[in-house]
Amino acid sequence: MPSPVTAENRLNRRLGVDAFLLLMRVVMSAFVVLGLLMFIGQQINPDNFVASRINPDATGLTAAQFEGLVISGLSQGAMYGLIALGYSMVYGVLGFINFAHGEVFMVGAMTGMITSNKLDESGAWESNFLLSLLFVLVIAIICSTLTAIIMERVAYRPLRGSPRLIPLITSIGVSFFIQNVSVVLLGPGAKSYPTLPDWLSKKRELFGFVTIEGTRLMVLVVAAISMVALWYLVERTKIGKAMRAVAEDKEIASLMGINVNRTIVTTFAVGGAMAGIAGILWGLLFRSVVHTTGFLPGIKAFSAAVVGGIGNMGGAMAGGITLGSAESVAPLILLEPWGIDGVSQLKDAVAFLVLIFVLLVKPTGLFGERLSTEDRA
Amino acid sequence: MSAAFIEEPSDEELPARRMLDQDWRKVFKYGLLLALVLVFVALTNMPVNLDRRMLIEPIFSMGYLSLFWLPAVFGLVVCREPVLAGMPSYAKGSREVLAGSLVGLIGGAGLSFLTLLLDNFNLREPLVNWSPQLLELLSFQRDTAFGIAIWLPIGLVLGTFGGLTHLLSATTRRVLSWAFVSVIAFAVFETVILDLSEGFAWLGAEWLVDELYFIRGGLTMHGAAVLAAAGSLSAAFGRDRAHRAKERFQALEGTSRTRANTIGLLALAAALVILPLFLGGITNELLANVGLFVLLALGLNIVVGLAGILDLGYVAFFAIGGYTAGILTTANRGESWPDWMPQFYWGTALVVVVILAALAGLFIGAPVIRMRGDYLAIVTLGFGEIIRLLFLSDWLGGYTGAAQGVTNIPGVQVFGLATVKGTDPRAVFYLVLFFCAIAVYVSWRLERSRLGRAWMAIREDESVAEAMGINTVNAKLMAFVVGAVLASFSGAILAAKVGSVFPNSFIILVSIVILVVVIVGGMGNIAGVIVGSVVLIGILGGPRQPGLLQEFSEYKLLIYGVLLIWMMLKRPEGLVPNVRRTRELHQDEYLQDAWLRGEIDTDSEPEDDSHSNGNTGVLPA
Numbered sequence: 001m002p003s004p005v006t007a008e009n010r011l012n013r014r015l016g017v018d019a020f021l022l023l024m025r026v027v028m029s030a031f032v033v034l035g036l037l038m039f040i041g042q043q044i045n046p047d048n049f050v051a052s053r054i055n056p057d058a059t060g061l062t063a064a065q066f067e068g069l070v071i072s073g074l075s076q077g078a079m080y081g082l083i084a085l086g087y088s089m090v091y092g093v094l095g096f097i098n099f100a101h102g103e104v105f106m107v108g109a110m111t112g113m114i115t116s117n118k119l120d121e122s123g124a125w126e127s128n129f130l131l132s133l134l135f136v137l138v139i140a141i142i143c144s145t146l147t148a149i150i151m152e153r154v155a156y157r158p159l160r161g162s163p164r165l166i167p168l169i170t171s172i173g174v175s176f177f178i179q180n181v182s183v184v185l186l187g188p189g190a191k192s193y194p195t196l197p198d199w200l201s202k203k204r205e206l207f208g209f210v211t212i213e214g215t216r217l218m219v220l221v222v223a224a225i226s227m228v229a230l231w232y233l234v235e236r237t238k239i240g241k242a243m244r245a246v247a248e249d250k251e252i253a254s255l256m257g258i259n260v261n262r263t264i265v266t267t268f269a270v271g272g273a274m275a276g277i278a279g280i281l282w283g284l285l286f287r288s289v290v291h292t293t294g295f296l297p298g299i300k301a302f303s304a305a306v307v308g309g310i311g312n313m314g315g316a317m318a319g320g321i322t323l324g325s326a327e328s329v330a331p332l333i334l335l336e337p338w339g340i341d342g343v344s345q346l347k348d349a350v351a352f353l354v355l356i357f358v359l360l361v362k363p364t365g366l367f368g369e370r371l372s373t374e375d376r377a
Numbered sequence: 378m379s380a381a382f383i384e385e386p387s388d389e390e391l392p393a394r395r396m397l398d399q400d401w402r403k404v405f406k407y408g409l410l411l412a413l414v415l416v417f418v419a420l421t422n423m424p425v426n427l428d429r430r431m432l433i434e435p436i437f438s439m440g441y442l443s444l445f446w447l448p449a450v451f452g453l454v455v456c457r458e459p460v461l462a463g464m465p466s467y468a469k470g471s472r473e474v475l476a477g478s479l480v481g482l483i484g485g486a487g488l489s490f491l492t493l494l495l496d497n498f499n500l501r502e503p504l505v506n507w508s509p510q511l512l513e514l515l516s517f518q519r520d521t522a523f524g525i526a527i528w529l530p531i532g533l534v535l536g537t538f539g540g541l542t543h544l545l546s547a548t549t550r551r552v553l554s555w556a557f558v559s560v561i562a563f564a565v566f567e568t569v570i571l572d573l574s575e576g577f578a579w580l581g582a583e584w585l586v587d588e589l590y591f592i593r594g595g596l597t598m599h600g601a602a603v604l605a606a607a608g609s610l611s612a613a614f615g616r617d618r619a620h621r622a623k624e625r626f627q628a629l630e631g632t633s634r635t636r637a638n639t640i641g642l643l644a645l646a647a648a649l650v651i652l653p654l655f656l657g658g659i660t661n662e663l664l665a666n667v668g669l670f671v672l673l674a675l676g677l678n679i680v681v682g683l684a685g686i687l688d689l690g691y692v693a694f695f696a697i698g699g700y701t702a703g704i705l706t707t708a709n710r711g712e713s714w715p716d717w718m719p720q721f722y723w724g725t726a727l728v729v730v731v732i733l734a735a736l737a738g739l740f741i742g743a744p745v746i747r748m749r750g751d752y753l754a755i756v757t758l759g760f761g762e763i764i765r766l767l768f769l770s771d772w773l774g775g776y777t778g779a780a781q782g783v784t785n786i787p788g789v790q791v792f793g794l795a796t797v798k799g800t801d802p803r804a805v806f807y808l809v810l811f812f813c814a815i816a817v818y819v820s821w822r823l824e825r826s827r828l829g830r831a832w833m834a835i836r837e838d839e840s841v842a843e844a845m846g847i848n849t850v851n852a853k854l855m856a857f858v859v860g861a862v863l864a865s866f867s868g869a870i871l872a873a874k875v876g877s878v879f880p881n882s883f884i885i886l887v888s889i890v891i892l893v894v895v896i897v898g899g900m901g902n903i904a905g906v907i908v909g910s911v912v913l914i915g916i917l918g919g920p921r922q923p924g925l926l927q928e929f930s931e932y933k934l935l936i937y938g939v940l941l942i943w944m945m946l947k948r949p950e951g952l953v954p955n956v957r958r959t960r961e962l963h964q965d966e967y968l969q970d971a972w973l974r975g976e977i978d979t980d981s982e983p984e985d986d987s988h989s990n991g992n993t994g995v996l997p998a
Contacts, residue, residue: 017850020743097751114503121502155942163962165687166945168751169896172689173941176889180935184421187505295885299762302755342771349766352759359756360744 025360028353031334038337055339061332067210069329075216075285077324078223081317082278083301084308085230086148086271092247092311093267096164099171100151102298103178104272108144108279109289110182113191115139116283120194129197141276147178148272149265157261175295182291193287219281226277227317233270234313243267247311296348300327303355309365318366327351393470400476404455408480411451412487418443419491422506423932424514430928431595432564438595439928440514442561448484448532452477452539469543477543481536488515488528496521551616552609559608560601565916567594568925569660576655649810653803661802663915665874666922668809669867670914674894674906675816676863681892682901682958683829684856685836687754689888690741690761694861696883697737698868700768701730703783703878704776710783713775723789723873730869731862738861742854761885769880782879789873799874808873812866820903823859832856833901837961886920886934893937897944899951901958908953913937 041048042060061069083105090098119125119132155174159167200214234240245253246263254260282297283289300323308319330350331343340346358365418424428440456473460466494500495512516524542550563570567590574586589600596604629637653661673695680688704710705726710718721729741760745753768777777783788798789808797804823829831852834842843849872878890913898909917933918924924933944951950959960967 017743017746017854024744097755117502155946158946162949165685165750166949166962168687168754169892170942170945172889172892173938173945175938176934177938177942180932180938184423184932184935185504185506299755299758303759306752306755340772341774345770346766346772349763349770352756352763355759356744356756359748359752363748 021360028357028360031338032357035334035337039333042337051337055337064211066329069332070325071210071212071216073325073328074321075219075324076328077304077321078220078317079278079281079285079320080297080301080304080324081320082223082226082274082281083297084305084316084320085227085274085313087302087305088308088310088313088316089243089267089271091305093243093264094156094160094167096156096167097171097302098151098156098271099168099298100174100178101148101271101275102294102296102301103175104144104148104151104294105275105279105282105297105301106182106289106291106294107147107178108140108276109283109293110186110191110279111143111276112136112140112280112283113193113289116194125194126197129200137277137280140280141273144276144279145269145272148268148275152265152268157264175298179291179295186291188291190288190290193283193289195287196284215285219285222277222281223317226274230270230274230313239263239266300348300351303351306355306365307358309367312365312367315365315367322366323351323354326354330354391466391468393468394472396471396475398472399479404476404479405483407451407455408483409487411448411480411484412490414451415444415447415484415488416491418447419488419511419515420504420506421932421935422508422511425506425508425510426931427928428514430926431591432561433601434591434595434597436598444488445531445535448481448535449539449542451484452481452536453542454539455480456540456543473543474537474540477540478533478537481532481534481539482529483532484536485528485530485532488532489525492516492521492524492528548613552612555612556605556609559611560596560604563589563600563604564596565925569656569663572657572660573655575657646814650807653806656803658802661806663925665802665805665809666919667910667915668806668813669871669874670891670894670919671813671907671910672809672816672867672870673864673891674898674910675813675820675903676860676867677891677895678901678903678906679820679823679832679863680856680860681895682906682955683824683836684832684853685750686853686856687750687892688757688857688860689754689885689892690757690759690764691860691864691891692883692885692888693741693761693764694734694737694864695868695871695887696764696768696878696880697734697861698730698865699872699878699883700777700783700868701733701865702726702869703786703872705729706873707783707786709785711775711778723787723869727866727869730865734861734865735858738858739854741861742857746850746853758885758888761888765880765883765885768883777880780880782877783872784877786872786876786878788876797873799876805870805874809870812870816863816866817903817907819859819863824903828852828855833957836901882921884920890920890937893941896949896951897940899953899955899958902951902953902955905951905953905955909951912952913940 038050038054042051042055045051046060083101086101086104087098090096090101115136116125116132119136124132151174155170156167159170196215200218203211203213204217206212206217234243242253242258242263243266245256245258246260246267250260253263278297279294282293301320304319304323305316306319307323308315308317310316327347327350331346335343335346335350423443424440426440427443428438430439431437432439432442456469456476492512492515495507495515500507512521512524515528517527545553571586571590574583589596589604591597626634626637653664656664673691676694677688677691680686680691702723704714705721706723708720741757745756745760748756767773769780771779773779788796788801790796791804791808795801795804797808799805831842831847831849834845834847835849835852839849868878871882875882894909894913895906896909897913898907899905914922914924916925917929917936918927920934923930929936948954949962
């Protein structure tokens with residue numbers, strides 16, 4: 001209960017919470033470091049004296065297993081990164097978290113599913129795969145971009161300048177709405193993508209020492225291309241300059257003759273397009289979509305944006321890669337040595353723990369905030 | 378939202394605009410929007426699914442209602458414009474009617490087009506509801522040509538009707554809407570009323586109900602006519618009396634007002650205690666579910682409504698309450714628990730539940746307390762998900778039963794008199810009612826306490842609150858703790874009621890549904906939160922609990938989403954607004970109004986607020 005506050009007892013109380021937070025930081029760091037040490041121990045000798053106590057059935061990981069984990073983490077992370085760009089850009093420009101951005105991603109994956117299945121029916125998917133893939137990609141980008149633009153126009157523009165929580169709650173509503181539109185129109189079940197041609201999905205050697213599934217390689221390549229294109233758009237074009245200016249200060253930007261509304265719409269559109277690309281990649285990689293497909297990746301992509309430093313585009317991609325790899329590798333190298341069973345079930349929990357850990361230890365993210373100077377402590 | 382200083386329409390004659398002096402762009406925009414919405418509603422299969430539920434036997438089903446109300450509303454809305462002071466205003470006339478008809482016509486054309494497409498193409502592959510049944514319904518069980526032709530006049534007539542409502546006097550409008558609402562309400566509440574009539578059979582209620590309702594559901598024609606008449610009569614004659622009663626109540630001061638309040642509350646409490654005795658199983662079950670959500674929503678109301686912390690992981694506390702109570706009271710607990718651990722009585726377990734929930738509130742609250750609102754939302758959501766994943770995981774499976782959950786939870790023994798468990802919904806309702814009473818009392822006292830005022834200050838501006846000497850960290854932590862404890866009560870009751878708890882009962886969806894309840898009802902207002910729970914959970918149903926409109930179960934989440942967006946855009950203060958919260962949300966408008974009236978310097982605003990923005994419906998305190 002807040003009782004009369006004197007400088008002295010105020011200081012004491014603050015110390016209470018701060019001490020707790022410090023303790024949490026220390027415990028979490030210790031958990032990570034010890035887990036890592038024990039993992040290294042296991043790798044050297046699976047029957048060492050620590051492992052035989054804590055994790056008796058330790059076997060250690062083979063190099064191939066480890067490589068597989070890292071590659072799947074990287075490709076997953078690349079998709080998180082693509083989604084995270086949308087969060088990061090919107091946050092930079094409007095200063096709020098567009099909770100429904102994960103749903104834009106889902107719309108991309110869904111349209112991709114519909115278009116590719118239609119193409120598969122007509123035979124074009126098999127006979128002319130690359131062209132139909134391009135077609136699917138274009139349609140998905142158009143649909144998710146439109147979703148993002150309509151979302152901004154209908155739900156967020158009228159709320160600009162209202163108290164901070166209001167647009168956030170609205171975006172939760174938008175997310176809920178889009179998910180359930182998908183349920184009532186397309187049905188609640190999981191829907192699958194058509195099979196990919198063999199030459200794409202088969203495993204292949206790269207640089208002589210990495211074995212990678214073709215699909216995952218494609219994900220990485222497409223993500224890299226999109227990232228470069230986005231970098232060019234933001235850093236080298238007039239539109240990008242306008243976006244950066246609006247992120248810096250809306251009023252002054254409009255005084256400089258920038259159409260703020262149009263720039264904000266562009267930001268949503270670009271973010272939506274990136275999410276659409278990620279949606280297609282997700283669909284091709286996992287070959288199945290449901291209406292909830294967008295929810296968890298969306299939240300994780302937000303976490304990725306925070307991990308990389310929100311408002312910072314390189315950071316968003318780096319955060320995505322970090323989070324994806326952490327999610328894939330950490331359960332086995334940090335949790336398994338502690339003797340925890342069924343670690344793969346805790347994959348999602350790890351992603352959230354990374355978010356919490358980063359916010360506790362380095363709240364500005366790995367690369368700091370660049371676009372938004374607003375305080376967030 | 379930005380409309381400042383709206384005047385009540387005055388009595389003097391205003392000039393009407395010419396019929397063709399239309400805002401054509403707006404008319405077409407609304408028309409296309411209507412067409413889009415109608416096609417969307419048709420494709421959600423709502424008309425087909427709801428067609429089973431008859432409202433008035435045999436002419437009108439809820440399926441058609443789901444389509445018919447839209448053109449009328451759009452026809453009305455297209456010409457609604459705020460009357461601004463200093464701007465020329467016009468009387469409503471043929472122009473508005475024409476606009477309404479046009480909008481309706483375009484909307485009808487949309488459905489005609491859909492009927493045509495349904496007949497000629499098969500898009501069943503992505504759109505699951507692209508079915509012959511829909512075509513049959515849209516063409517009124519006749520041939521397709523009839524369906525294509527009929528939607529144009531239907532849209533036209535409904536749109537015109539919507540436009541015509543502009544021309545009606547306020548009294549006529551009220552009478553009509555009351556007649557409509559009472560028919561719909563009696564049709565919707567059929568289950569409850571039938572249930573009640575059995576309880577009051579000795580009063581001859583069954584005869585009345587037999588007259589009113591058709592055997593297989595829906596009102597009879599004469600029943601509907603009687604209800605419409607009763608509704609319109611009560612609107613025509615009851616209004617003045619209701620107004621006078623309200624004025625008398627507002628005129629009361631000091632002790633007499635307190636006494637009136639007390640009497641009202643006691644009457645309400647007595648009704649809540651006595652009424653369930655006359656209700657059957659279904660309605661009591663419904664009430665129990667509503668009560669569980671009232672409990673949850675009151676807790677979230679403290680966190681979101683009073684302290685302004687958007688906690689999306691609120692379901693975690695619900696889960697902790699449910700699991701703790703379940704594990705402590707069941708005989709069938711996971712194998713990892715030591716054998717010496719006794720099987721606790723539910724009441725004893727509740728103490729542990731409260732302590733654990735409070736600790737969880739502190740534990741989850743502490744790391745997020747300094748974060749900005751939106752970060753806090755995501756991180757709490759993460760915590761909510763982590764807790765569920767932990768309950769689901771094999772790692773803790775020995776304690777929590779992993780995916781199988783905790784089963785065989787016994788009911789609650791009350792002084793050896795009765796056992797409260799799911800098979801006896803009335804007893805469950807009383808148990809829930811008891812805890813709701815506690816929650817209401819706690820919320821009510823806290824709102825007016827020093828802590829409550831600290832929360833409100835933090836909600837309005839955290840930095841200012843801190844500068845005023847409020848210990849924001851502690852106040853926010855307390856909000857977390859109080860909310861957590863209330864949610865854990867609800868979880869503990871759920872465990873005893875259902876007899877089992879599963880990880881999947883505690884998905885994030887539950888948090889969001891509770892959030893919708895709080896927001897639709899009115900953030901920061903106890904009555905609002907209760908109204909929100911009754912309206913949403915009672916009628917539409919909770920995430921897993923069916924409501925009165927069971928046919929809606931497929932659509933309730935969609936409707937929740939729409940409601941959340943709509944409320945945020947149009948009425949962020951909720952159905953039953955909290956005066957203070959409303960003023961925070963509409964601060965600009967209040968300032969603007971005051972400025973326009975030249976009162977910006979005065980200390981107090983006048984009692985008479987009839988000039989300010991009508992749709993906020995709130996008087997300055």
